[in-house]
Amino acid sequence: MLGNLKAQPADKILALMAKFKEDPRDQKIDLGVGVYKNAEGVTPVMRAVKEAERRLLEEQTSKSYVALAGDPAFADAMIDLVLDGAVARDRIAAIATPGGTGAVRQAFELVKLANPEARVFVSNPTWPNHVSILKYVGIETVAYRYFDTETRAVDFDGMLEDLAQANAGDVVLLHGCCHNPTGANLNLTQWQAVVDVINEKGLIAMIDIAYQGFGDGLEEDAAATRLVASSVKEGLIAASCSKNFGVYRERTGILMGISESADQTGIVQQNLNFLNRQNYSFPPDHGARVVTMILTDPELRADWAAELEDIRISMLGLRQQLADELQKLSGSDRFGFIAEHRGMFSQIGTTPELVEKMRVDAGIYMVGDSRMNIAGLNEKTVPILAKAIVDAGV
Structure with missing residues (x-):
């Protein structure tokens, strides 16, 4: 029976993650996987989550x-x-x-x-x-x-x-x-x-x-x-x-x-x-x-909301920094939409061929439809990405 199974198409994002891990370059940038990362490239456990888990460990009496x-x-x-x-x-x-x-x-x-x-x-x-x-x-x-x-x-x-x-x-x-x-x-x-x-x-x-x-x-x-x-x-x-x-x-x-x-x-x-x-x-x-x-819990909720707001503001800052850097390098305001978009992602509207060119030439990993995870950036990597986008002719 199992011999009748057919191979399934690989998930494009998971396949991109595998390629990123295999890339030996130090300056590579992962903009594919959809998780938030802080400036150190870590997906942190939020403070309120840590505290709630601590309380849960102490208070929970059953796993039924x-x-x-x-x-x-x-x-x-x-x-x-x-x-x-x-x-x-x-x-x-x-x-x-x-x-x-x-x-x-x-x-x-x-x-x-x-x-x-x-x-x-x-x-x-x-x-x-x-x-x-x-x-x-x-x-x-x-x-x-x-x-x-x-x-x-x-x-x-x-x-x-x-x-x-x-x-x-x-x-x-x-x-x-x-x-x-x-x-x-x-x-x-x-x-x-x-x-x-x-x-x-x-x-x-x-x-x-x-x-x-x-x-x-x-x-x-x-x-x-x-x-x-x-x-x-x-x-x-x-x-x-x-x-x-x-x-x-x-x-x-x-x-x-x-x-x-x-x-x-x-x-x-x-x-x-x-x-x-x-x-x-x-x-x-x-x-x-x-x-x-x-x-x-009012205390936990307030701390969670404050940390979430910090995360949101940091992503908006990265968006503005990238838009400004692209404006400076390209001499054009055509990338201003990046600062206007919201959330973790922006689609920059280029071809799979140019996305692949950025991966090969500069170690920039984004999904083939040009979706990039803004939360995968930090202040140091924004100029690298901006240069790769302009150099690729996006």
């Missing part, structure tokens, strides 16, 4: 199962963080998941249970795993225009034209903030226009929010998600704690299902519980417990 949906306190804390009362709590069903990826996967599984004929509209480009999972679970994917490679901003007119082609019951997958891979985001006026299309066409909104706090601030980054959630009849929200709490390896995420009325919430919750049971039974609890402790 919690519940199929995870700890209810985690759901309440995350719903408050993401939505802050934008939707009545009795309209929201939720399950803890193994990371944001697990939440996305369970959302797609729920879509297939609820409406096997539904198509999912995804931005072009989007996080590659969105499309990969949709293909695997057998849901038709339709791309909508999103990124203008000339302006490096959102092609909003194209986006609206493409969403207008969706049929009632189709799902529109949206990035809540800090679009991955482009870094280009809608403003709230544009978000309202998208909501209008969703409601006019009878579509289902699904939001993937993986970087709350990395863009313009915790509250600001949640504004679009809250606008959508409060304006549509039904919706799905997949949220990740990997980045903003730095608990990547603890696999901590949540899927929220917003029903049209409180009468439907129980059925939605039953189906979410069922999906957890079929896929992994009980979700991981350690990361969820740590996040819950942080969000419900």
